[in-house]
Amino acid sequence: MERRRFIKNIGLAGAGMLAGSYLLSSCQEKSMGFPIKNWVWITPEANLPMDTWKERFEELKKLGMHGAIVQVYASHHAMYGSDFLPVTEPLLEKLIVLGKETGVEVHAWMWTMPNNNPYYIENHPEFYAVNGLGQPSHTHPAYVGYYRFMCPNQPGVRDFIVRNVQTLASMEGLDGIHFDYIRLPDVIIAEALQPVYNIVQDREYPEYDYCYCQVCRDMFREQSGIDPLKDLEDPSASEQWRDFRYHSVTRLVNQHLIPAARVNGKKVTAAVFPNWESVRQQWSQWDMDAYFPMLYHNFYNASLGWIGENLATQIAALKNPVPVYSGLFLPSLTPEELLEATEISLQAGASGTALFALNHLSDYHKTTILNNLSNK
Numbered sequence: 132m133e134r135r136r137f138i139k140n141i142g143l144a145g146a147g148m149l150a151g152s153y154l155l156s157s158c159q160e161k162s163m164g165f166p167i168k169n170w171v172w173i174t175p176e177a178n179l180p181m182d183t184w185k186e187r188f189e190e191l192k193k194l195g196m197h198g199a200i201v202q203v204y205a206s207h208h209a210m211y212g213s214d215f216l217p218v219t220e221p222l223l224e225k226l227i228v229l230g231k232e233t234g235v236e237v238h239a240w241m242w243t244m245p246n247n248n249p250y251y252i253e254n255h256p257e258f259y260a261v262n263g264l265g266q267p268s269h270t271h272p273a274y275v276g277y278y279r280f281m282c283p284n285q286p287g288v289r290d291f292i293v294r295n296v297q298t299l300a301s302m303e304g305l306d307g308i309h310f311d312y313i314r315l316p317d318v319i320i321a322e323a324l325q326p327v328y329n330i331v332q333d334r335e336y337p338e339y340d341y342c343y344c345q346v347c348r349d350m351f352r353e354q355s356g357i358d359p360l361k362d363l364e365d366p367s368a369s370e371q372w373r374d375f376r377y378h379s380v381t382r383l384v385n386q387h388l389i390p391a392a393r394v395n396g397k398k399v400t401a402a403v404f405p406n407w408e409s410v411r412q413q414w415s416q417w418d419m420d421a422y423f424p425m426l427y428h429n430f431y432n433a434s435l436g437w438i439g440e441n442l443a444t445q446i447a448a449l450k451n452p453v454p455v456y457s458g459l460f461l462p463s464l465t466p467e468e469l470l471e472a473t474e475i476s477l478q479a480g481a482s483g484t485a486l487f488a489l490n491h492l493s494d495y496h497k498t499t500i501l502n503n504l505s506n507k
């Protein structure tokens with residue numbers, strides 16, 4: 132969409148919207164032509180009674196939530212039947228049934244590129260992405276121990292992820308598959324997190340820069356005649372090499388993961404970065420049904436206004452116009468700020484919000500949302 136037209140649309144949306152309106156419970160309300168929907172990310176506790184889940188889903192419905200995005204695979208165990216991954220409990224199957232009973236969409240949230248399954252670490256070291264110093268992520272993960280990212284260009288990696296996606300896609304009644312960590316490691320992490328790790332990233336440094344495995348180097352050399360490790364004095368300065376990494380992730384997403392996921396009416400969505408360049412995640416070029424940018428303003432030392440500015444930029448850049456839901460970080464939002472961030476998001480063209488995460492949704496947040504709904 133052209134920027135001018137977009138700004139005009141913001142103006143129209145703003146004029147028609149009551150200040151402080153929060154979760155719009157009706158799908159008849161529209162933003163940028165899409166029905167407004169609200170979502171919550173859920174990181175499930177183990178072995179919770181189904182009665183508790185039922186109470187939760189019924190409460191979500193009352194709070195104006197349309198969908199639950201449930202983390203059922205976090206790079207090791209599956210919380211659903213799988214013929215090749217270790218299974219903890221078949222939670223997803225039960226939640227699908229509950230979702231139909233309560234009218235809450237259930238989407239399977241899966242980690243994509245990290246792989247912390249000891250079997251693969253031991254038997255498939257070639258799966259793992261390699262940094263600019265030649266260190267593979269399974270032995271030298273960046274920042275945190277679980278940053279064992281796989282390489283998007285290794286055929287075995289593609290087959291592994293596709294197999295997991297196919298398992299989920301075959302589940303009857305599941306509404307969608309939600310991809311997370313569908314990227315390379317952060318070559319530069321968010322500004323507010325750098326002091327946490329006691330680092331200063333004023334430029335791209337090789338220990339955080341991926342992937343320099345032999346497969347990636349060979350592929351790039353065939354395209355460009357350049358070996359990024361041997362021939363580039365400063366690989367971070369090469370636009371061509373940067374684009375190659377963007378395209379590597381995009382190719383995996385568009386040519387393999389989306390076709391595997393989009394069967395039997397499944398919706399395909401992803402949690403994505405507002406500063407996508409830093410994680411080689413050019414999601415504006417992907418073919419998904421919706422995006423959930425994680426607009427965690429506090430990670431970037433930004434104000435609430437930044438949420439709207441970033442949304443406007445990302446929505447304008449999309450190759451295909453699809454709904455974008457504003458991912459909001461509850462631990463950094465008072466209930467009043469949550470209402471304000473929601474308002475800002477809708478005015479910037481978001482088709483609703485996604486709250487991170489259910490366990491941070493306090494009683495105070497819930498009361499504020501309910502009061503706001505009843506005032507409409």
Ligand SMILES: [Zn+2]
Pocket residue numbers: 260261282283284285342343344345346347348
């Ligand atoms: Zn590679």
